[in-house]
Amino acid sequence: xxxxxxxxxxxxxxxxxxxxxxxxxxxxxxxxxxxxxxxxxxxxxxxxxxxxxxxxxxxxxxxxxxxxxxxxxxxxxxxxxxxxxxxxxxxxxxxxxxxxxxxxxxxxxxxxxxxxxxxxxxxxxxxxxxxxxxxxxxxxxxxxxxxxxxxxxxxxxxxxxxxxxxxxxxxxxxxxxxxxxxxxxxxxxxxxxxxxxxxxxxxxxxxxxxxxxxxxxxxxxxxxxxxxxxxxxxxxxxxxxxxxxxxxxxxxxxxxxxxxxxxxxxxxxxxxxxxxxxxxxxxxxxxxxxxxxxxxxxxxxxxxxxxxxxxxxxxxxxxxxxxxxxxxxxxxxxxxxxxxxxxxxxxxxxxxxxxxxxxxxxxxxxxxxxxxxxxxxxxxxxxxxxxxxxxxxxxxxxxxxxxxxxxxxxxxxxxxxx
Numbered sequence: 001x002x003x004x005x006x007x008x009x010x011x012x013x014x015x016x017x018x019x020x021x022x023x024x025x026x027x028x029x030x031x032x033x034x035x036x037x038x039x040x041x042x043x044x045x046x047x048x049x050x051x052x053x054x055x056x057x058x059x060x061x062x063x064x065x066x067x068x069x070x071x072x073x074x075x076x077x078x079x080x081x082x083x084x085x086x087x088x089x090x091x092x093x094x095x096x097x098x099x100x101x102x103x104x105x106x107x108x109x110x111x112x113x114x115x116x117x118x119x120x121x122x123x124x125x126x127x128x129x130x131x132x133x134x135x136x137x138x139x140x141x142x143x144x145x146x147x148x149x150x151x152x153x154x155x156x157x158x159x160x161x162x163x164x165x166x167x168x169x170x171x172x173x174x175x176x177x178x179x180x181x182x183x184x185x186x187x188x189x190x191x192x193x194x195x196x197x198x199x200x201x202x203x204x205x206x207x208x209x210x211x212x213x214x215x216x217x218x219x220x221x222x223x224x225x226x227x228x229x230x231x232x233x234x235x236x237x238x239x240x241x242x243x244x245x246x247x248x249x250x251x252x253x254x255x256x257x258x259x260x261x262x263x264x265x266x267x268x269x270x271x272x273x274x275x276x277x278x279x280x281x282x283x284x285x286x287x288x289x290x291x292x293x294x295x296x297x298x299x300x301x302x303x304x305x306x307x308x309x310x311x312x313x314x315x316x317x318x319x320x321x322x323x324x325x326x327x328x329x330x331x332x333x334x335x336x337x338x339x340x341x342x343x344x345x346x347x348x349x350x351x352x353x354x355x356x357x358x359x360x361x362x363x364x365x366x367x368x369x370x371x372x373x374x375x376x377x378x379x380x381x382x383x384x385x386x387x388x389x390x391x392x393x394x395x396x397x398x399x400x401x402x403x404x405x406x407x408x409x410x411x412x413x414x415x416x417x418x
Contacts, residue, residue: 001027001056010052013193016186022049022178029176030056035128037113037173038151040180043230046151049180050109053149062106065099070115077120079136088137100133100144107147113173114154114165124148125169148173183225183232190220193229197236208246210239215250223257299377379414382407386416 003023006012012023029036030053038046047066054064072080079088083098099108110116116124127133128148132141150173159165183190194212202209212220225231238256239248385396397407410416 003027006052006056010048010055012048013196014186014189015192016181016189018179018181019186019189022180023052025176025178026053027056029053029178031058033147035147035173035175036149036178037156037176038149038178038180039156040151040153041182041228042153043228044180044182045229046153046180047109047111049178050107050149050151054107054109054147057107057147059106059147063103064107064109065103066109066111067099068111070112074117077117078123081120082123082133082135084136085138088135092137095135098133098135100127100146101142103146104144105146107149110148110150112152113150114152114156114159118164118166121166121169125166125172128169128172183228187221190225190232191217193232194220194236197233198240201237201240205241207240210243211247212253213247213249216248216253219250219253219257299381375414378410379416382410382414383416 001009003020006023006027007014012019026036026049036050036053038049040046050066051064054060067081069077078084079092079096079098081098081100083096083101084092086092086095110124123133127144127146131143131145133144134141156165156170156174160167160170183193191212198210201207227234235256239253242256243252245252381400382396385399386393389395389399393407393411394404397404400407402410
């Protein structure tokens with residue numbers, strides 16, 4: 001079955017290359033009994049991929065069950081997966097079959113596998129390697145023939161280094177890895193998905209269909225979608241039910257998106273076509289890049305205004321501007337950056353002070369090169385934000401428009417002491 005047929009059969013919407021590649025891998029591995037590890041952020045649709053693999057496999061007529069490992073308490077997950085005998089623990093009044101026993105011959109989908117306790121990981125590894133398991137409170141070894149598909153939104157390889165996940169289990173699970181792309185990495189699919197969800201909710205609630213104008217569409221494309229498809233579907237439902245106008249503008253959409261104000265400000269910035277790691281010296285997300293350039297342009301504009309004002313004052317009869325005059329400018333509060341306020345308006349200075357500087361003076365003047373390195377500007381802005389908020393990193397991260405986790409990483413990267 002080709003990718004387009006899979007999309008039509010299972011209702012998959014999108015044409016992003018990364019999505020098509022993930023579907024191709026799922027299609028190729030479906031006919032085997034290999035263990036599959038599906039990786040991707042929360043809300044990207046990992047469970048849909050597990051259902052596709054099962055439906056296209058020889059086990060399609062046998063049971064399929066999805067288990068959220070993060071939702072089962074640590075004390076009962078062994079019983080849920082492998083079963084228990086009567087009296088095995090307090091409350092075990094009867095013997096009970098586990099999922100690996102009831103789904104024999106079928107497929108079990110273990111979601112959030114990174115949340116599984118270490119002890120349970122050892123039991124799972126034995127099932128994957130030998131097909132054997134033991135009920136809790138029993139000594140009898142039982143056999144099962146279950147295909148395991150696991151999913152995670154964590155970096156399991158990093159977990160193995162910190163001892164939170166067994167390395168042997170990781171390599172046993174990731175026989176065939178599938179990476180499901182985040183919604184921000186497939187922007188071309190965002191509008192298609194929104195239209196589909198909006199049409200579905202229009203039929204469900206019997207309301208007129210909604211449309212997005214150009215500004216609203218641009219806002220959807222610029223939004224980072226931390227909740228991915230799940231968040232997009234939620235927003236489409238809210239707009240379908242709560243919007244009073246059937247043609248939704250960017251202004252109307254702002255109240256439904258948590259970060260809409262920052263996005264609307266960024267829409268007026270120059271478009272950045274590309275920024276490679278060799279140009280910037282590091283990798284930026286789209287949101288960080290937009291905020292950086294906005295702060296960079298604001299800072300450069302203020303510096304230019306300051307240079308023009310000081311340059312016009314250097315032609316006084318007594319030479320350069322006295323230090324006492326320069327030191328009379330008030331310092332910005334909390335160490336933040338602010339445009340200088342001059343003690344005397346320029347239009348009230350003596351006429352001699354406004355005399356243009358001679359050509360010779362221009363030739364003798366040495367132009368000071370500004371640093372155009374984005375990393376230098378970013379480091380300076382982080383330092384100023386930390387000073388302004390007296391070392392409170394959460395407040396500094398909020399002002400810079402980045403997450404507190406990203407700020408910690410930048411502080412360590414630039415070796416900033418606050």
